[in-house]
Amino acid sequence: MRELDRIDRGILNILQEDASTPLREIAERVHSSVATCQRRIEKLRADGVLVKAVALVDRVLAGRPLTVFVSIELEKQNTDILKQFEQRMRLQPEVMSCYEVAGEFDFHLIVTVESMEEYSLFTRREFTSHHNVTNVKSLFAMNCSKFETKLTL
């Protein structure tokens, strides 16, 4: 891993808030030149630090108001079952994120759906014993106080 200096961090902070900030403005704000910022951004991209630029949509207005925290326990884990589960979750559009965790459960998911019905169908489809799932705990979010993609560097 490479060390990020003041300019790199400044650039990343700015782009994480608005990916379409003009280079001229970036240069001003990090007290550097357009050429340098350009070179730095290219390097950050090449190194994989800057992954991509995406548009964020309002989950409620886009029709996916329900966020669910799901804890999953799998049958006597072997690597294959874990890998299969991960791979299947990657393919589900309802699954926003999936983490392997330590403790009682094996995975923590964050799922967004349009309605309870849809969530019910989703769990019945994906979290069956046929898929080696032995325990499911669903926790419904009542309200989102904060949702941030920016890592302040």
Add this chain to the structure above:
Amino acid sequence: MRELDRIDRGILNILQEDASTPLREIAERVHSSVATCQRRIEKLRADGVLVKAVALVDRVLAGRPLTVFVSIELEKQNTDILKQFEQRMRLQPEVMSCYEVAGEFDFHLIVTVESMEEYSLFTRREFTSHHNVTNVKSLFAMNCSKFETKLTL
């Protein structure tokens, strides 16, 4: 809330994957014209469906490899204590998201930090009884199988 038609959904799907996709390409892919796509995007922005465009960084390479799921229980909740807690979490750069949940706990957070030490300092600073926190459960992610910001529409 407005209904999103096929073109709107197509545009949102594309921009959620790459916010800098040229209008010409968007138009082709949703089988419409540049002018229409331009108008739709403007309207989606004005309506708040499209929130903003941001750069995503690699959390490990950017030096924040540790993701923690935190469950928080507050003292005998009244609206003021809840609101204060939410407000405080909004100000913490370590807190990526904060949801009010139903059940045993009051809030679920997702926190990213550089190290265990930093996490320890963070919890000691923020989750004290002085701040009306009565119960904290931390769950450490061992591995991120999926992280997606796109809502497939």
Add this chain to the structure above:
DNA sequence: GATGAAAATCAGAATGT
């Protein structure tokens, strides 16, 4: 070798009809 300034070129967005 990395930086900053300047100039020329190009792509895409914005605008007007």
Add this chain to the structure above:
DNA sequence: ACATTCTGATTTTCATC
């Protein structure tokens, strides 16, 4: 839907530290 205009990114060059 088309043509024009404008903005910003891209590329190159050059001088400098």
